[in-house]
Amino acid sequence: MLDIKFIRENLQVCKEAAKNKGRDVDWDGLLKLDDKRRELIGLTEKLREERNKLTQDDRERGREVKQELKKLEEELRDVEEKFGLLMLTVPNVPDPSVPIGKDASGNKEVRKWGKLPKFNFPILDHIELAKSLDLIDFGRGTKVGGFRAYFLKNDAAQMELALMWYTLNKLTKKGYTPLIAPSLVRDFTLFGNGQFPWGREEVYKIEKDDLYLAGTAEVPVTAYFSDEILVEKDLPKKFVAFSPCFRREAGSYGKDTKGAYRLHQFNKIEQVIITTAETNNSLTLHEELLANAEEILKDLELPYRVMLMCTGDMGEPQVKKYDIETWMPGRQAYGETMSNSFMGDFQARRLKIRYKTKDGMKYCHTLNNTALASPRILIAIMENYQQKDGSIKVPKVLQQFLNKTVIKR
């Protein structure tokens, strides 16, 4: 949600942004409704002013005013509703540093880290490795939990929790407040984050209780301060949050149907920052979130690359977005493991997260990035760390948790 005043004063910028993001907006309709809206507000206010000045002797006129007001208010409500719907279709404006492009092909590689492993033996993918070492049970997973369900087993089960603990700790030491966040959330959190109204199909709904299963801790944690007014000197607020994540994967029925890449349920540690509305500062924090995620991959010694998303490949709310892709030998490709978004005040406006300044109230900026998502990261670990004898080396930073250096039969 942008500010209508900002739109009026920066119409060209907004039009350009929508065009670059590949979104259609009915600009003429929006501006006409805005004019109509303001006209009606003027008229109703005049009538109310008159009403407020009436005394007991003017009962007759009072009744008349009431009738006129009722008509105008109805008209205004109608206009505001249509206006609100159009406002929801206006996407956020990308930062100038974002490349313009139509789709994923327009994304820009920012940097690569790590040497791709060379294997002098025929490699296995994570599915084969998981089977031979009894690390993930997909068969019984689907028997019990349906399509895309799984059991993590043995060292994989321990490794996932080790990764979570390692990551939560690491960021806590950096001053992030650790949270374990609810996955079951109310609908306003999803509207507030910008998942709704667009992504309804992607979210599980618990009909009976009118609750939803969040696909990421971004949803509950960004909404943590909803409807609150924060103190400027307490910002930024930095969080590192664990949550189980649920995704219907409705738009990707045929995609990644095998293995642990695309799952309906997984665990994730998410970084979330609520900060002041100072774009340069927010961009610095955006880089900090990126660096944190990169550091975790470096600790795990996994080769990765950082991609800067182009205008056409980012969502409505984003101002700037990076993806980090980790090398997965089984695919002979990089696969997305982290996603780092700066939303400007888009989410804060919807969630009413504000702070007080000398010049008045302002909406906060919000940012989020994955810290670690599993089992997807296990694919990279298993495949990159596999040995000729079919075993898997344990990344150094995890050895203390598993009490072993190698996973073998």
Added chain:
RNA sequence: GGAAGGGUCGCAUAGUUGGUCUAGUGCGUUCGCUUGGAGAGCGAAUAUCACCGCAAGGUGAUCGCGGGUUCGAAUCCCGCCCCUUCCGCCA
């Protein structure tokens, strides 16, 4: 699931015979005085949103949300949402 209570200015609270309440008080915050400095103390200021306006300022709305009664509602009526407490169940 059963029963009761409650949602008011950043926070905490006052306010229910309808107008004098957008709203008192405390805390917090800001400014000033005081001090070598800090604290305490004293004084003053301090809700948000929308619309009009270059500005000063003006007008309107908002006491959970929506509707109703009324010339007029924080205060009365109806519906909804949310929270708390007790009982029950339970990792």
